[in-house]
Amino acid sequence: MMSRHGSRIGTALDLGISSGVTTLELLDRLRTAGHDVQLTGTDRSVRARLVTLPFGCRALVEPNGHVLQYEVLGQAVRPWERRLDRWTGMHIVRRLVEGRLREPAIAQAAAGQGTEVALISPRLRHADAFQWLEDDITQRSPAMLGRFDLVRAANLLNLHYFEPDVLRRAIGNAIAYLSGPGAWFLVVRTHGLADHQGTLFRMKENGALTIMDRYGSGSEVEHIVLDMAG
Ligand SMILES: C[S@@+](CC[C@H](N)C(=O)[O-])C[C@H]1O[C@@H](n2cnc3c(N)ncnc32)[C@H](O)[C@@H]1O
Incomplete structure (x- = not known):
């Protein structure tokens, strides 16, 4: 989808990476699609x-x-x-x-x-163009503001992890880390091996987000994302 729109992803942020298994998959997928990407992975605890x-x-x-x-x-x-x-x-x-x-x-x-x-897999820790940071998404990190062409939150931004007001704050932070118009935000939750529910957003010129794609029936927090970036 991102390549189809002629978009180049130079910097990406994966939130709540845990052992980094799906982060490694994301890195491989972006590279295979031709993006020369620097990937940052964060988790509140590694x-x-x-x-x-x-x-x-x-x-x-x-x-x-x-x-x-x-x-x-x-x-x-x-x-x-x-x-x-x-x-x-x-x-x-x-x-x-x-x-x-x-x-x-x-x-x-x-x-x-x-x-x-250590939670992060050695393969990911030693991957080129990858760095990790201990970071809590509910706290705004000035060093990450406006830096990323793609932010992904997989199995993180949902009500299992956060109370509603904390979830809103976390989503607001994730959006603030986007690099600006044209940047992508992917929120996805996996319910079973092949049951992915998610939404891919893109930032418009005015800073609002628009829905570019849906997986399954879409992210359960779609309305909050649209509201926070509106
Ligand atoms: C269910 S795992 C998801 C791992 C991976 N993203 C995936 O989809 O396979 C959720 C991860 O989010 C992390 N997490 C929970 N609260 C967080 C927070 N406030 N800030 C950053 N990471 C957090 C947890 O430590 C855990 O590693």
């Missing part, structure tokens, strides 16, 4: 504690006590819900896991038990 729990389980806990992932019998269990979970029964497993393991996981991490692990 380190976490891996703690060992009863019943042979483990959990990965951020410094602020947010559980990123559980491991139960060698299988990953995400603490956040996906629509598909209703069909696979995963929501029942999650409820059980959260009920039994959440508190001990947070307590152990707060006590400094377990081991500290």
Whole structure:
């Protein structure tokens, strides 16, 4: 879509990158499409504690006590819900896991038990034209203002992570990091392997955003994005 519009992406920002698996995919895709891009990836924390729990389980806990992932019998269990979970029964497993393991996981991490692990994959950390920063999207970062031709927020700007007023602030910050007219903003949420709901916006001359494309039924925060940039 961006190449079709003759757009050149020189700088891109990926928000909330976690281990960076999808960031690496974004970098590969932009390069394959011919963009000579410098990609910055941010996350509020790029380190976490891996703690060992009863019943042979483990959990990965951020410094602020947010559980990123559980491991139960060698299988990953995400603490956040996906629509598909209703069909696979995963929501029942999650409820059980959260009920039994959440508190001990947070307590152990707060006590400094377990081991500290770097979240960003080594492949991404060593990729050319990539840099990462620890940054909280709910706080405005002057160093990132007006710098990026593309900002992507995948599985981040939604009500699972933020209260409504904090979500608005985070969206306002993401928009403020766009480089100006012609820049792109992609907000997407994945509900299942092939179920992507998202919206691709582009900045107009007057600074407002317009919808260029929709994936699935579009982003659930589309109306907030349009409102914040209006
Ligand atoms: C569900 S993961 C998404 C990872 C990746 N973007 C993807 O789609 O696969 C959400 C990430 O957002 C990060 N995050 C949560 N709150 C944040 C905040 N306020 N600022 C920056 N990153 C945040 C979390 O640490 C986590 O790594």
